[in-house]
Amino acid sequence: MKKIALVNCYFGEFPWYFPFFIKSCATNPTIDFLIFSDRLYTESLPDNVKIIPFNLDKFNALATEKLGFEVSIEKAYKLCDFKPAYGLLFSEYLQQYDFWGITDIDVIYGRIREFMTDEILDTYDIICVRHDFITACCMLFKNNDYVNTLFKKSKDYQMVFTSTKNFAFDETNFEQIEIVDRYDIFNIDCEIESMQHVILKEEENRNLKSHFDLLICDGNPGELKWENGLLSFRNKLEILLFHMQYYKKNIFTNKILTWDEIPDSFYIDRYNYRKNNSLLTRFTVFYTNYLTSPVWHIKKRIGVFLSFYLFKNKLKHLEEGEYIYYLSKEKVIIRKDHDGSTYIKFKNDEEQLLYHMAINKNYFFAKELHYIFKLEIVTNNILKAFTVISPNGTGRVYTKSE
Structure with missing residues (x-):
């Protein structure tokens, strides 16, 4: 079995949904999660999750050393642009792994190995979890020198890394809405050459193989169930992860964790989460889903x-x-x-x-x-x-x- 590590840098207080993320990591014991953070997490962690003490000053020093030019970012959000460079920046932590990946912490994972199979890992250099564009909430890279420095193929990478502006370099330069299929980005007047450009160009030149498939769910779909690591939609479709990007920002969603411990089974509705599917609970779900708005x-x-x-x-x-x-x-x-x-x-x-x-x-x-x-x-x-x-x-x- 090929070894995988998923990497995240998170500075500041851990958000209310972080325990959901940790619970889903625990049910993927063959995947390691490395979280570089300036905060301590006082709750217990599963063996495959490591929180490594880090801060912006250390990141700037490390990036300056590894990239060969001065990096001096001031806001944590800017770290997003650097995600494609994590294989190089954190190489000392990743030596034992066949693949490294990027992950956000506003995700709830299902059974990762059901999707990231050995057959997929043997065939592809980069694995994306959407069919149309790359997403930095989860993405895998083969751990070799070529892939780890792939970001340097962009003519704009040094400008991006030394600017205070966020360019969504790790994805599509904020052009997701314009992309119908994964080649359309070349017909869009983009501000920079993003990783979407780089990956598709390198694949077209037959320098790498990338895998694009729709494995995630986002927005406020409701009807999600997580049970002992298995994440499903309507009890019919197994999915790799639920990205809470829009769920957590919706004005109607419950943004307070009311559980002392995340249970082994729970439901995620359009605007709330719950432990059971009783008749009373379903009535509450109907009200919140269809009448709240x-x-x-x-x-x-x-x-x-x-x-x-x-x-x-x-x-x-x-x-x-x-x-x-x-x-x-x-x-x-x-x-x-x-x-x-x-x-x-x-x-x-x-x-x-x-x-x-x-x-x-x-x-x-x-x-x-x-x-x-x-x-x-x-x-x-x-x-x-x-x-x-x-x-x-x-x-x-x-x-x-x-």
Whole structure:
């Protein structure tokens, strides 16, 4: 059996969902998980999970030494761009493994070996868990010099590694939405040459073999069951992992861990998790899945009506400029009037005046738009980001372009 290690760098407090990740690691005892972190984890860990003391200063020193030029990142999120280089950066920790991989901690794994079989590992150099584009939440690389330095095939890698900006170099330069199949990225005007470009070019030149297959589930699908390591959808389809990227950001999801210990069997619904499937529990699931969102939006529309006709409290703290949603590159313009009144303009819409919600000042609206907006990131009473909340609770975060 080929040896596999999955690597993650995580700085800061471990989030509420981390015990789910650890539980799913424990049921994959033939896979090692190496987590480089500046925090201690006080709960017990399975033998195959190692938390290695690390911090940003150590990472910068290590990257500078291994890459041969100065690396000086200041924010942990920037680490994402370096994921394809982990095989080189952490080579001393990975010498005994046939494959190393990258993993996020907002994932719940199923039975990894059911998907990462010896046949797959014998055949391919890189294994991706989607059929259309690479995803840094989980990905395997053959542990050899060529693959470990594959990131250097990008003409932009040194610029990416020395910039403070995040480019999603480890994936597709934020072009997932535009990619229909895995070759379409070459028809997109990308800011950089990402790992998606590199891998597909090298495969086309027959320098490596990559495996793309849809093995994961994300979003808020509900009807997921995890039982002693086996993760399934609707009790019909076994999946490799559930990526909680959108689940954890949804405004309706339960983001508080109420269990002292993760059980050997649990369910993940659209907006919550539970231990059993009793009749009472299923009634609760029906309410949270199908009524939570409509009720919330009805309340907010009532709030919009009252706020506009009774108060008309204009929004003034959102900073003027261009804002962008990074996944679709969609841009909106925020403009301020001479009295500080704030206007918003989407690409194909008329400019609209913005108002605060009377009850909750964190929310705002435009009378002629059906969107509900939420303010984000306050700096010296100036706001530089906002979220457009969809009917199902997911949000598109627009951040001011610098």
